[in-house]
Amino acid sequence: MSYTELSEQEQLRRKSLEEIKKLGINPYPAKKYDVTAYSKDIKENYDDEKKNFQNISIAGRIMTRRIMGKAAFAELQDSKGKIQVYISRDDICPGEDKTLYNTVFKKLLDLGDIIGVKGNVFITKTGEITVKAKELTVLTKSVRPLPVVKEKDGKIYDAFSDPEQRYRMRYLDLIVNPHVKETFINRTKLTNSMREYLNTKGYLEVETPILQPIYGGAAARPFKTHHNALNQTLYLRIANELYLKRLIVGGFDGVYEFSKDFRNEGMDRFHNPEFTQMELYVAYKDYFWMMDTVEEMVEKIALDIHGTTKVQVGKNTIDFKRPWKRYTMFEAIEHFTGIDISEMEEEELRETAEKLGIETDKSMGKGKLIDEIFGEKCEAQLIQPTFITDYPVEMSPLAKKHRSKDGLVERFEAICNGKEICNAYSELNDPIDQRERFEEQLLLAQRGDDEAMMLDEDFLKAIDYGMPPTSGLGIGIDRLTMIMTNSDSIQDVLFFPQMRPEKKIQIDSADKYTEKGIPEEWVTLIQKLGFKTVESLKNAKPGKLFNDLCGLNKKGKLGLKNPSADDVKKWCE
RNA sequence: GACCUCUUAGCUCAGUCGGUAGAGCAACGGCCUUUUAAGCCGUGGGUCCUGCGUUCGAGUCGCAGAGGGGUCACCA
Numbered sequence: 001m002s003y004t005e006l007s008e009q010e011q012l013r014r015k016s017l018e019e020i021k022k023l024g025i026n027p028y029p030a031k032k033y034d035v036t037a038y039s040k041d042i043k044e045n046y047d048d049e050k051k052n053f054q055n056i057s058i059a060g061r062i063m064t065r066r067i068m069g070k071a072a073f074a075e076l077q078d079s080k081g082k083i084q085v086y087i088s089r090d091d092i093c094p095g096e097d098k099t100l101y102n103t104v105f106k107k108l109l110d111l112g113d114i115i116g117v118k119g120n121v122f123i124t125k126t127g128e129i130t131v132k133a134k135e136l137t138v139l140t141k142s143v144r145p146l147p148v149v150k151e152k153d154g155k156i157y158d159a160f161s162d163p164e165q166r167y168r169m170r171y172l173d174l175i176v177n178p179h180v181k182e183t184f185i186n187r188t189k190l191t192n193s194m195r196e197y198l199n200t201k202g203y204l205e206v207e208t209p210i211l212q213p214i215y216g217g218a219a220a221r222p223f224k225t226h227h228n229a230l231n232q233t234l235y236l237r238i239a240n241e242l243y244l245k246r247l248i249v250g251g252f253d254g255v256y257e258f259s260k261d262f263r264n265e266g267m268d269r270f271h272n273p274e275f276t277q278m279e280l281y282v283a284y285k286d287y288f289w290m291m292d293t294v295e296e297m298v299e300k301i302a303l304d305i306h307g308t309t310k311v312q313v314g315k316n317t318i319d320f321k322r323p324w325k326r327y328t329m330f331e332a333i334e335h336f337t338g339i340d341i342s343e344m345e346e347e348e349l350r351e352t353a354e355k356l357g358i359e360t361d362k363s364m365g366k367g368k369l370i371d372e373i374f375g376e377k378c379e380a381q382l383i384q385p386t387f388i389t390d391y392p393v394e395m396s397p398l399a400k401k402h403r404s405k406d407g408l409v410e411r412f413e414a415i416c417n418g419k420e421i422c423n424a425y426s427e428l429n430d431p432i433d434q435r436e437r438f439e440e441q442l443l444l445a446q447r448g449d450d451e452a453m454m455l456d457e458d459f460l461k462a463i464d465y466g467m468p469p470t471s472g473l474g475i476g477i478d479r480l481t482m483i484m485t486n487s488d489s490i491q492d493v494l495f496f497p498q499m500r501p502e503k504k505i506q507i508d509s510a511d512k513y514t515e516k517g518i519p520e521e522w523v524t525l526i527q528k529l530g531f532k533t534v535e536s537l538k539n540a541k542p543g544k545l546f547n548d549l550c551g552l553n554k555k556g557k558l559g560l561k562n563p564s565a566d567d568v569k570k571w572c573e
Numbered sequence: 574g575a576c577c578u579c580u581u582a583g584c585u586c587a588g589u590c591g592g593u594a595g596a597g598c599a600a601c602g603g604c605c606u607u608u609u610a611a612g613c614c615g616u617g618g619g620u621c622c623u624g625c626g627u628u629c630g631a632g633u634c635g636c637a638g639a640g641g642g643g644u645c646a647c648c649a
Contacts, residue, residue: 008618009583009600064610071606086607111599124607145583148599150610157610158585158598164641165584176584220648265648266574275649420649451648476649490649500640 013143016108020141023099027141033116035059039076039083046121046129053121058083058131059139061114061175064150067106073130076117077175084130085117092136105136112142149176167497180492183485186305187493190481191258193304194278197297203254203280208243210236210260216459217241217398219451220263223273236262241398241472242459244281245427249467256280258477269489270419273498276477285471286426287410291387294414294422294473295322298385298480305484313417313486316383324414326387329374336378341370349373363447366407367394382415397437397453399425417483422475429467435460 006014020027037056046053060078070089075082089101109115116137124130147160159177160166166173166180173180195205213232215222217239227234240259247255262274282290302309302320309321327335330342341352349369353360358376360369370392382388389412390402399409410426428434438455445452481493491497 007583012600066608066611068605068608068611071608073608073611084608088606126607126609128607128609130607145599147584149584150598160584162580162584162641164580167641218649261649263648266646268645268648269643271648277649423649474649479649 007145009145010143013110013141013145016110017141017143020104020108020138023104025104025138027138029137029139033057033059033137033139035078035116038080039078040080042083042121042131043081043129046123048123051120053131055118055120056131057116057118058085059114059116061142061146062109062111065109065111070101072105076115076131081178084124084128085119085133086122086124086130087117087133087136091119092133100136104138109138110142110145111148112144112146113138114140114142147172147176163491164499167491167499170495183481183487183492184495186485187477187481189305190301190484191278191477193301194297195258197300198254198256198280201254203256203282204252206244206247206252206255206257208240208247208257208259212237212243214454214456214458215239216453216456218261218263219453221265221451223262223264238263239277239474240279241474242456244279245467245470245472246459246462248281248283248470249462249465253284254280254282267498269491270479272478272490272494275490277474278477279472279474281427281470281472283468283470286469287389287412287424287471290424290471290473291324291326291389291412294387294424294475295324295385298414298421301480302484311484311486313483314488316417318384318417318483320385324385324387326389328390329370329388329392330390332378332382332388333370333373336381337373341373363449365394365444367392367396371395379415379420380418383417385414385416385421387412387414394440396425397441398428398434400428400430401433419479420476421479421483422473424471424473427467427470427472429463429469431460431463434463 017027035057037053037058039058039060042053042056042058058076058078060076060082062074063077063082064075066073072087074085074087076085087101087105089098092105093099093101116135116139117131117133118135118137119131119133122130122132148158149160150157160172166177170180174184198205211225211227211234213234215235215238217237218241220238222235222238225234225236226232237259238261240257240261244255244257256278258276258278260274261277263271264273265271267273280293282293299309299320299322302311310317310319312318330340334340334342337356339352339356341349344352346366346369349366350360350364353369353373356373356377358372360372364372374388378388389410390405390408391399391411391413393399393401393407393409396409396411399411402408402410409428412424413420414422428437438453438460441453442455478490478493481487482490485493487493
C-alpha cells in the first residue's frame with residue numbers, strides 16, 4: 001500500500017506513528033503490561049468510602065476523548081466494557097517535561113489506539129466512576145480510523161450497521177457494537193452448558209473424521225475434495241452419525257461430538273455452508289427417553305444463559321420449562337388443517353396437498369408428501385418448544401420402525417419459533433432392515449433425488465456385528481443459539497459467516513510503468529487517478545492527466561519535478 | 574438459481590426538474606481544568622460501486638456487471 005493511496009486520516013495517523021517513534025516511544029512495545037483491574041469490575045465494585053481500586057492498571061482502546069487544555073477525559077474500552085479516564089497534564093507529567101501530555105496524548109494519540117493507564121479510581125462531580133491517571137503507556141497505535149459510534153442514555157447514534165462491513169470485518173463489529181460480543185459470549189455459554197450436562201451424565205466427547213470417503217447420516221449435497229497421496233475423492237462431512245454409531249458398536253454407552261458439518265446448498269438467514277451440530281448417541285435408550293433428555297438439557301441451557309426458562313425471541317416469549325408439548329406428526333397436521341391423513345395412500349395425499357395449495361411433483365413419494373404438508377401448514381406455527389413424533393419411514397432411512405404403527409418410524413424433531421432445532425430417533429440397529437433402507441435410497445436417487453443417501457458398506461458391516469438399541473440426537477447449535485440470543489440471522493451467531501470474496505481490482509506493479517519510461521515516483525499518483533494498469537493509460541486524456549498529476553504534486557506538497565506535457569502524452573500512447 | 578431492493582466523505586445519511594456534491598459525527602487548527610453524543614469559531618477531506626450508452630452536460634435517466642440485504646426454491 002503506497003502512501004498516497006491512503007485516506008487523509010490514515011496518512012495523519014502514520015505521521016503520528018512516526019512522531020511517536022521519534023520521541024523514543026515504541027508504539028508496539030514488546031514488554032507485557034500488567035492489567036490489574038477491568039472496567040466492569042471497577043464500575044460494579046468501587047466504593048468511595050473504602051477507596052478501593054487505588055494504584056490499579058487498566059488497558060484498552062481509546063473510544064472517546066474530550067480535551068480541555070491541561071486536562072482531558074477519555075473513555076477506555078477493555079474486554080469487559082468501558083470506563084472513563086481522567087488525565088491531567090501535571091499528573092502524568094510531574095516534572096518540567098510535558099511532552100507526554102502535550103504532544104503524545106493530545107496530538108499523537110487517536111481514537112482506537114490502545115493504551116495502559118495506572119492510577120486511582122474516584123468519582124467526578126457529575127457522579128461518574130473514573131480512573132485518574134498517574135501513568136500513561138502507549139501499547140498500540142492504530143493507523144486506520146475506527147467507525148465512530150456515539151451513545152447517550154443507552155441510545156445509539158450513527159451505529160456501525162452495514163451488514164456487509166460488519167460480517168467482513170467482524171473485529172470492528174465487536175469493538176463498536178457491544179451487543180455483538182454478548183451474543184458470542186452466550187453462544188459459548190450455551191455449548192459450555194450443554195457439554196457440562198452431557199459430561200455430568202457420563203457421556204464421552206469424541207472426535208470423528210471430517211474428511212470422509214462416503215458421506216452419510218443426512219440428506220444433503222456435500223462438498224467434494226481430493227486427497228493427492230491416496231488419489232481419492234473425499235467429502236467434507238454432512239453429518240457424523242454413522243461414525244458415532246460405529247463407536248456405540250465398539251462398546252461405548254454414550255458418545256457425543258460438537259461437529260462442524262458442511263452442506264453444499266443455498267445460503268439464507270437460517271443456512272450457512274458450514275454449521276455446527278451436536279450429535280449424541282446413547283445405548284439402551286429409545287426416543288421417548290431422548291425427548292426427556294432434550295427437554296432437560298435445553299431447559300438447563302436457558303437457565304444457565306438467562307437465569308430463567310423464558311426467553312424473548314422477536315415478538316414471542318418462548319418458555320423452555322419442562323414438559324414440552326408433544327404431537328405426533330398426524331396429530332399436528334390434523335390440529336392445524338383439520339384433515340386426518342393418517343390412513344391416506346399416496347394418491348389421496350397428493351390430492352390433499354394440492355388442495356392445501358402445496359405444489360407437488362412425481363418424484364414425491366408418500367413420505368415426502370406428508371413432510372411437505374407438515375412443513376407448509378404446521379411448522380411455522382409452532383412457536384413454543386414442541387416435539388413432533390412419528391415420521392414416515394421413507395424420510396428417515398436411519399430410524400427404527402415404529403414399535404406399533406406401520407409405515408412410521410420412531411423419530412422426533414423439536415420445533416421452536418417455527419424452526420426445527422433438533423432431530424432424533426430410536427436408531428435403526430437391524431442390519432437387514434438397514435441394508436434394505438439404503439437400497440430404497442438408491443432407488444430414490446435413480447428417481448432423481450440428488451440428496452438420497454449413499455450406501456455405506458463399511459457402516460453396514462459394523463451394524464452386522466450388532467449395535468445395541470440406541471437413541472441418537474442431532475441438535476443444531478447455530479439455530480439454538482439464534483433462539484437463545486434473539487438473533488434473526490445465522491450470520492449474527494457465526495463470527496465469520498460465509499461471504500462472496502470482495503472483488504480485487506487489477507493493479508499493475510510499478511516496474512510495468514517504469515518500463516514505459518514513467519518515473520517511479522509518479523506511479524502511485526497515476527494509479528490514484530484511476531489508471532491502475534499501464535494498458536488503461538491508453539484511454540486517458542493526456543492533457544487532463546498532466547493537469548491532474550501536477551495538481552496532486554502541488555496539493556500534496558510532494559516536491560516532485562513535474563513532467564512535461566509531452567512526457568505525459570508519451571505515457572499515454 | 575429467480576425476483577425485489579440498496580451501494581454518495583473514516584461512520585450514519587441528505588442530494589428536488591439532469592447543470593461537476595452537502596449535513597452530523599470523526600479528522601485538522603484555535604478557545605476552554607470534571608465533560609455526558611461536551612460546546613464554540615475556523616479548515617481540509619469524494620473513483621457519487623464499476624463499465625457502456627443517451628445528452629452540450631449524468632450522483633440523478635437507460636443497459637450490463639460486481640457486492641450487500643430481503644423474499645422464494647433447496648435445506649438444518
